[in-house]
Amino acid sequence: LLEPGDLLDAQTACLTGRRLRHVQEIHRAEVGQTLRLGLINGLMGEGTLEEQSPDRLLFSLRLDQPPPPRLPLTLLLALPRPKMLKRILQTVATMGVQRLVLMNSYRVEKSFWDSPFLQPAAIREELLLGLEQGRDTVLPEVLLEKRFKPFAEDRLPALADGSRRLVAHPVAETACPVGLNAPVTLAIGPEGGFIPYEVDLLVRQGFEPVHLGPRILRVETAVTALLGRLFV
Numbered sequence: 095l096l097e098p099g100d101l102l103d104a105q106t107a108c109l110t111g112r113r114l115r116h117v118q119e120i121h122r123a124e125v126g127q128t129l130r131l132g133l134i135n136g137l138m139g140e141g142t143l144e145e146q147s148p149d150r151l152l153f154s155l156r157l158d159q160p161p162p163p164r165l166p167l168t169l170l171l172a173l174p175r176p177k178m179l180k181r182i183l184q185t186v187a188t189m190g191v192q193r194l195v196l197m198n199s200y201r202v203e204k205s206f207w208d209s210p211f212l213q214p215a216a217i218r219e220e221l222l223l224g225l226e227q228g229r230d231t232v233l234p235e236v237l238l239e240k241r242f243k244p245f246a247e248d249r250l251p252a253l254a255d256g257s258r259r260l261v262a263h264p265v266a267e268t269a270c271p272v273g274l275n276a277p278v279t280l281a282i283g284p285e286g287g288f289i290p291y292e293v294d295l296l297v298r299q300g301f302e303p304v305h306l307g308p309r310i311l312r313v314e315t316a317v318t319a320l321l322g323r324l325f326v
Protein backbone atom coordinates (compact mmCIF):
# COMPACT_ATOMS: atom_id res chain seq x y z
CA LEU A 95 0.00 0.00 0.00
CA LEU A 96 1.25 3.45 -0.91
CA GLU A 97 1.28 6.43 1.42
CA PRO A 98 0.33 9.73 -0.23
CA GLY A 99 3.96 10.81 0.36
CA ASP A 100 5.22 7.91 -1.82
CA LEU A 101 3.68 9.51 -4.92
CA LEU A 102 6.10 11.55 -7.02
CA ASP A 103 3.17 12.32 -9.31
CA ALA A 104 -0.17 10.62 -10.13
CA GLN A 105 1.59 7.92 -12.21
CA THR A 106 4.85 7.37 -10.28
CA ALA A 107 5.63 6.09 -6.79
CA CYS A 108 8.90 5.74 -4.91
CA LEU A 109 9.08 3.10 -2.16
CA THR A 110 11.61 3.04 0.67
CA GLY A 111 11.89 1.39 4.11
CA ARG A 112 9.54 -1.44 5.15
CA ARG A 113 7.64 -1.56 1.86
CA LEU A 114 10.88 -1.67 -0.11
CA ARG A 115 11.99 -4.69 1.94
CA HIS A 116 8.54 -6.26 1.55
CA VAL A 117 8.66 -5.94 -2.25
CA GLN A 118 12.24 -7.21 -2.41
CA GLU A 119 12.05 -10.02 0.14
CA ILE A 120 8.44 -11.29 -0.15
CA HIS A 121 7.71 -10.60 -3.82
CA ARG A 122 11.37 -10.82 -5.00
CA ALA A 123 10.32 -8.29 -7.62
CA GLU A 124 12.58 -7.48 -10.54
CA VAL A 125 12.56 -4.55 -12.94
CA GLY A 126 9.72 -4.94 -15.43
CA GLN A 127 7.55 -6.98 -13.02
CA THR A 128 3.99 -5.84 -12.26
CA LEU A 129 2.54 -5.92 -8.73
CA ARG A 130 -0.85 -5.08 -7.28
CA LEU A 131 -0.63 -1.72 -5.53
CA GLY A 132 -3.11 0.66 -3.91
CA LEU A 133 -3.09 4.10 -2.37
CA ILE A 134 -4.08 4.19 1.31
CA ASN A 135 -7.74 5.31 1.44
CA GLY A 136 -7.68 5.54 -2.37
CA LEU A 137 -7.78 3.56 -5.61
CA MET A 138 -6.16 0.19 -6.29
CA GLY A 139 -4.53 -1.19 -9.41
CA GLU A 140 -1.11 -2.16 -10.69
CA GLY A 141 2.42 -0.84 -10.61
CA THR A 142 5.36 -1.84 -12.79
CA LEU A 143 8.82 -1.76 -11.22
CA GLU A 144 10.83 0.61 -13.38
CA GLU A 145 14.01 1.17 -11.33
CA GLN A 146 15.54 -0.61 -8.37
CA SER A 147 18.37 0.41 -6.04
CA PRO A 148 19.23 -0.71 -2.46
CA ASP A 149 17.37 2.23 -0.94
CA ARG A 150 14.48 2.93 -3.31
CA LEU A 151 12.11 1.40 -5.85
CA LEU A 152 10.39 3.37 -8.60
CA PHE A 153 7.02 2.17 -9.89
CA SER A 154 4.88 3.42 -12.75
CA LEU A 155 1.25 3.24 -11.61
CA ARG A 156 -2.15 2.43 -13.07
CA LEU A 157 -4.53 2.91 -10.13
CA ASP A 158 -8.07 2.85 -11.48
CA GLN A 159 -10.08 0.37 -9.35
CA PRO A 160 -12.19 1.23 -6.31
CA PRO A 161 -11.49 -0.75 -3.11
CA PRO A 162 -14.02 -3.45 -2.11
CA PRO A 163 -17.11 -2.31 -0.16
CA ARG A 164 -16.92 -1.97 3.64
CA LEU A 165 -18.89 -4.15 6.01
CA PRO A 166 -21.43 -1.75 7.54
CA LEU A 167 -20.21 -2.70 10.99
CA THR A 168 -19.17 -0.87 14.12
CA LEU A 169 -17.40 -3.37 16.35
CA LEU A 170 -17.30 -2.56 20.06
CA LEU A 171 -14.52 -4.66 21.50
CA ALA A 172 -13.50 -4.82 25.14
CA LEU A 173 -9.77 -4.06 24.94
CA PRO A 174 -7.99 -7.42 24.49
CA ARG A 175 -4.46 -8.27 25.63
CA PRO A 176 -1.80 -6.67 23.39
CA LYS A 177 -0.78 -9.82 21.49
CA MET A 178 -4.40 -10.58 20.64
CA LEU A 179 -5.10 -6.94 19.82
CA LYS A 180 -2.47 -6.99 17.07
CA ARG A 181 -4.11 -9.97 15.36
CA ILE A 182 -7.62 -8.56 15.76
CA LEU A 183 -6.57 -5.23 14.25
CA GLN A 184 -5.27 -7.10 11.22
CA THR A 185 -8.45 -9.18 11.01
CA VAL A 186 -10.85 -6.24 11.15
CA ALA A 187 -8.88 -4.48 8.42
CA THR A 188 -8.72 -7.62 6.25
CA MET A 189 -12.48 -8.12 6.59
CA GLY A 190 -13.37 -4.50 5.79
CA VAL A 191 -14.88 -3.45 9.12
CA GLN A 192 -15.91 0.18 9.01
CA ARG A 193 -15.25 1.19 12.62
CA LEU A 194 -13.64 -0.43 15.65
CA VAL A 195 -14.19 0.91 19.16
CA LEU A 196 -11.72 -0.44 21.72
CA MET A 197 -13.57 0.07 24.94
CA ASN A 198 -13.04 -0.51 28.62
CA SER A 199 -15.02 -3.06 30.57
CA TYR A 200 -14.86 -4.21 34.19
CA ARG A 201 -12.84 -7.32 33.31
CA VAL A 202 -10.30 -5.56 31.05
CA GLU A 203 -6.93 -5.60 32.78
CA LYS A 204 -6.07 -1.97 33.47
CA SER A 205 -2.43 -2.36 32.35
CA PHE A 206 -3.61 -3.14 28.79
CA TRP A 207 -4.35 0.57 28.37
CA ASP A 208 -0.63 1.36 28.80
CA SER A 209 0.41 -0.92 25.96
CA PRO A 210 2.65 0.63 23.26
CA PHE A 211 0.46 -1.27 20.76
CA LEU A 212 -2.26 1.33 21.43
CA GLN A 213 -0.16 4.17 20.01
CA PRO A 214 -1.81 5.47 16.80
CA ALA A 215 1.26 4.57 14.69
CA ALA A 216 1.29 0.99 16.04
CA ILE A 217 -2.45 0.58 15.40
CA ARG A 218 -2.04 1.92 11.88
CA GLU A 219 0.82 -0.48 11.14
CA GLU A 220 -1.31 -3.53 12.04
CA LEU A 221 -4.28 -2.18 10.08
CA LEU A 222 -2.09 -1.71 7.01
CA LEU A 223 -0.86 -5.31 7.24
CA GLY A 224 -4.50 -6.44 7.38
CA LEU A 225 -5.49 -4.25 4.43
CA GLU A 226 -2.62 -5.59 2.32
CA GLN A 227 -3.79 -9.13 3.12
CA GLY A 228 -7.39 -8.27 2.15
CA ARG A 229 -6.45 -6.33 -1.01
CA ASP A 230 -8.12 -3.24 0.31
CA THR A 231 -6.99 0.34 0.86
CA VAL A 232 -9.49 1.86 3.30
CA LEU A 233 -8.36 2.12 6.92
CA PRO A 234 -11.06 1.33 9.48
CA GLU A 235 -11.76 4.13 11.94
CA VAL A 236 -10.43 3.17 15.39
CA LEU A 237 -11.70 4.86 18.57
CA LEU A 238 -10.51 4.34 22.15
CA GLU A 239 -13.06 4.59 24.96
CA LYS A 240 -11.47 4.23 28.39
CA ARG A 241 -14.67 4.56 30.43
CA PHE A 242 -17.50 2.15 29.71
CA LYS A 243 -20.47 3.91 31.31
CA PRO A 244 -20.06 7.42 29.83
CA PHE A 245 -19.31 5.84 26.46
CA ALA A 246 -22.31 3.50 26.54
CA GLU A 247 -24.71 6.16 27.81
CA ASP A 248 -23.54 9.30 26.05
CA ARG A 249 -21.68 8.52 22.82
CA LEU A 250 -22.88 5.06 21.82
CA PRO A 251 -26.46 6.09 20.89
CA ALA A 252 -25.17 8.36 18.09
CA LEU A 253 -22.57 5.81 16.94
CA ALA A 254 -25.15 3.01 16.78
CA ASP A 255 -27.92 5.15 15.30
CA GLY A 256 -29.83 3.34 12.54
CA SER A 257 -28.04 0.01 13.06
CA ARG A 258 -29.16 -3.34 14.48
CA ARG A 259 -27.43 -3.73 17.87
CA LEU A 260 -26.13 -7.06 19.07
CA VAL A 261 -24.08 -8.09 22.08
CA ALA A 262 -22.31 -11.44 21.82
CA HIS A 263 -23.07 -13.21 25.07
CA PRO A 264 -22.57 -16.97 25.54
CA VAL A 265 -25.60 -17.35 27.84
CA ALA A 266 -28.01 -15.45 25.57
CA GLU A 267 -31.25 -17.26 24.66
CA THR A 268 -31.26 -16.13 21.02
CA ALA A 269 -28.83 -17.37 18.38
CA CYS A 270 -26.84 -14.79 16.41
CA PRO A 271 -28.61 -14.09 13.08
CA VAL A 272 -27.06 -15.45 9.89
CA GLY A 273 -26.54 -13.28 6.82
CA LEU A 274 -27.90 -10.05 8.25
CA ASN A 275 -25.96 -8.00 5.67
CA ALA A 276 -27.27 -4.73 7.12
CA PRO A 277 -25.77 -2.03 9.37
CA VAL A 278 -24.81 -3.59 12.70
CA THR A 279 -23.24 -2.43 15.94
CA LEU A 280 -21.77 -5.50 17.61
CA ALA A 281 -20.33 -5.70 21.13
CA ILE A 282 -17.82 -8.42 22.09
CA GLY A 283 -16.64 -8.84 25.66
CA PRO A 284 -13.27 -9.36 27.33
CA GLU A 285 -11.63 -12.72 28.04
CA GLY A 286 -13.57 -12.96 31.32
CA GLY A 287 -16.84 -11.86 29.67
CA PHE A 288 -19.06 -8.82 30.29
CA ILE A 289 -20.43 -8.40 33.81
CA PRO A 290 -24.27 -8.40 34.10
CA TYR A 291 -24.34 -4.62 34.71
CA GLU A 292 -22.62 -4.03 31.35
CA VAL A 293 -24.96 -6.36 29.47
CA ASP A 294 -27.95 -4.62 31.11
CA LEU A 295 -26.64 -1.21 30.12
CA LEU A 296 -26.16 -2.35 26.52
CA VAL A 297 -29.66 -3.88 26.51
CA ARG A 298 -31.04 -0.51 27.70
CA GLN A 299 -29.31 0.98 24.63
CA GLY A 300 -31.20 -1.39 22.35
CA PHE A 301 -28.66 -4.25 22.13
CA GLU A 302 -29.98 -7.82 21.75
CA PRO A 303 -27.88 -10.52 23.49
CA VAL A 304 -27.04 -13.31 21.01
CA HIS A 305 -25.05 -16.53 21.29
CA LEU A 306 -22.89 -18.49 18.90
CA GLY A 307 -23.68 -21.99 20.13
CA PRO A 308 -22.51 -23.93 23.15
CA ARG A 309 -18.75 -23.45 22.76
CA ILE A 310 -16.97 -20.57 24.46
CA LEU A 311 -14.70 -18.97 21.87
CA ARG A 312 -11.54 -16.96 22.43
CA VAL A 313 -12.13 -13.29 21.71
CA GLU A 314 -10.27 -13.34 18.40
CA THR A 315 -12.14 -16.47 17.27
CA ALA A 316 -15.45 -14.87 18.31
CA VAL A 317 -14.65 -11.80 16.18
CA THR A 318 -14.04 -13.90 13.06
CA ALA A 319 -16.98 -16.24 13.70
CA LEU A 320 -19.41 -13.36 14.26
CA LEU A 321 -18.31 -11.44 11.16
CA GLY A 322 -18.53 -14.59 9.02
CA ARG A 323 -22.00 -15.27 10.35
CA LEU A 324 -23.49 -11.77 10.08
CA PHE A 325 -22.12 -10.97 6.62
CA VAL A 326 -22.24 -13.67 3.97
Ligand code: SAM
Nearest residue numbers: 262263264282283286287305306309310311316
Ligand atom coordinates in the same frame (compact mmCIF):
# COMPACT_ATOMS: atom_id res chain seq x y z
N1 SAM B 1 -16.61 -16.79 30.55
C1 SAM B 1 -16.88 -15.73 29.63
C2 SAM B 1 -18.40 -15.54 29.49
O1 SAM B 1 -19.12 -16.43 29.87
O2 SAM B 1 -18.85 -14.51 28.96
C3 SAM B 1 -16.25 -16.06 28.29
C4 SAM B 1 -15.86 -14.88 27.56
S1 SAM B 1 -15.35 -15.19 25.91
C5 SAM B 1 -13.75 -15.86 26.13
C6 SAM B 1 -15.05 -13.56 25.33
C7 SAM B 1 -16.16 -12.93 24.56
O3 SAM B 1 -16.31 -13.59 23.30
C8 SAM B 1 -17.51 -12.98 25.21
O4 SAM B 1 -17.71 -11.92 26.12
C9 SAM B 1 -18.45 -12.88 24.00
O5 SAM B 1 -18.64 -11.56 23.62
C10 SAM B 1 -17.68 -13.64 22.93
N2 SAM B 1 -18.07 -15.05 22.88
C11 SAM B 1 -17.26 -16.13 23.02
N3 SAM B 1 -17.95 -17.27 22.85
C12 SAM B 1 -19.24 -16.91 22.57
C13 SAM B 1 -20.44 -17.65 22.30
N4 SAM B 1 -20.48 -18.97 22.27
N5 SAM B 1 -21.55 -16.93 22.07
C14 SAM B 1 -21.55 -15.59 22.09
N6 SAM B 1 -20.45 -14.86 22.35
C15 SAM B 1 -19.30 -15.50 22.58
